[in-house]
Amino acid sequence: MTTALTATTAPADRTPRGPRGLVWTVLRVHRTALVFWALALLGATAVLIWMYAIGDEARKGDVPCATPAREGYPGCASVESITVDDVYISWIGLVANALTYAIWPVAAWAGGALIGRELESGTARLAWSQSVTPTRWLAAKLAVPAVLLAAGTGGLVLLNNWARGDGDPDLVGDWYNADAFVGTGPATVGYTLAGLALGALAGLLLRRALAGAGVGLLAALVLCGVLERFREDLWPAVTRTATGRLEMPRSALVTGRDERTMDGVRHIRVTYHPESHYWPIQYVETGILLAVAAAATLAAFWLLRRRTP
Template sequence: MSAPTLRPPSDPAAPSRPAPTPLRPSGLTWTVLRLHRAALLVWVAALLVAGALMTWLYVIGPDARAAVVPCATPPTDGLPDCATLRAIHTDENYGVGLDLVATALSYLMLPVAAWAGAALIGRELENGTAQLAWTQSVTPVRWLAAKLAVPAVLLTVGTTTAVVLHTVARRDGNGPLAGAWYDPEVYASTGPVTVAYALAGLALGALAGLVLRKALPAAGAAFAVTLALSYLMQALRPSLWPTTTITGRTALDLPPDVLVLEHGVVTSDGRRIGNDLACVGSETQDQIRACMKNSRLSDFWATVHPESHFWPLQLVESGVLLAVAGAAVAVAFTVLRRRTA
């Protein structure tokens, strides 16, 4: 028989220990994520859908490429039947899928800017949530820094992943199915400019929210400004890097991976005329000589951006966009300090 365990009587005057509370995430980062969890879930869902789509496009890429080979009706000389190839539709699905992803990535900055102006900043200033946080342990500067840093990290990681998957899904060598590197939407969705555009949209949207302090006007202003920035950069893009000038008869037969900015001729008296397509349709050397003689031409030239200029153009444009984002952030902090001083 075991002896009973004796416990000392509890002292009613002794302070009771509170039950331990479970650890929960805290801090400004968690607050931003919790407050904007709906946008976070939409962002994650969009990335998952885009990732699944681009994985499927990568898988069907070889079949799509095989569907655009030369054909004949009826099939002859080893060429497949054209009707059979047209019935596959893999190339159409592949092209439509790539266009859809490219468009979404190219204009990602627009919904990002509208959301940043309306939900991230404008709505909190309009309903007083931000002012309430400032009266507690969070300073306005820390509040804005967290508001910008958390979505900036999520946008950078997610957009970079989407760009990499999109580039892989395009598969080098798919030719007209994947589009030329200089096509506006292809260019804006296959390099670092995609991330830079998203960050610029975030910064401009936050600035609009701080200036206007109302959700809907800030969303509209941010959308309009980022759209104007997109069109401006597209217009300035060819001048962001020095062009290459090709002379001689090579200028008449440029490869499809070259962005032609201007094409012209040199007359027999030495005058250079731009945007003159004389003799472009000539196929043989004799036809070229005859055309040059009849047109009184001495040479041809073309100003182009070869495919090797893709990365220099991307890096310069990304630098410009990040400078815009940095300037917008600096102005946003200046506006915040003046209004809370």
């Protein structure tokens, strides 16, 4: 007598179709960019830790001096022998510039490698034919780098502010300089996210890697130029008037100055942004950048739905 046994076979391994599978696919396909981003973060972190370590020594070389030395003023010869302040200024400025203009390579990469190349080669359509909808594909393409870029740039901004110490303008630049302004606040994250969205939209529009990279970079350049040009108009300026002479606060961004002499007396009218306007302008500019990123993202999804069944 034989007994019929019902064997239950284990289901065959399947490629994950959920968000986890898409996330892993994005990371694997763009692993070169991921490695480059990780190395850039590690390099910038090492530099900023070094800047923090030499910050006190750099500030010793940035003080008033006298020849010969007298009370409260060290000898100029001893101050001039301290060259670490030049090293500090150079490297802290380099990191600030990298944070300020990170939007350029991000936009070019998003338009070329992230979106444009996959549409040009047909890789995207292959993914869509394997139960991955175009909407989910684009969502993963944008969400994964957005998280990595926001976390990385946000962390570097915190490290940059830590390394800058007391923010001495003679060492790190005035607050309104483009690199000092963008590289020390949330606008850094806003710029990178806007660059990602603009680049992705360019890649979807042109469906070519080289063209998408070029147009994405151009859009980033235009955005940076416009905001830098009109930054002083993002918040109401302060106006001061005086007769004879007017002393301006340290690190004031002067936007207008009018001097007239009437009845032998000089009248001065100055419009400026004090350093206290740094945060209001930061918040307004960041809001604009996030709005640009959101608009470009919505446009990208709309365009994708129009072009796919």
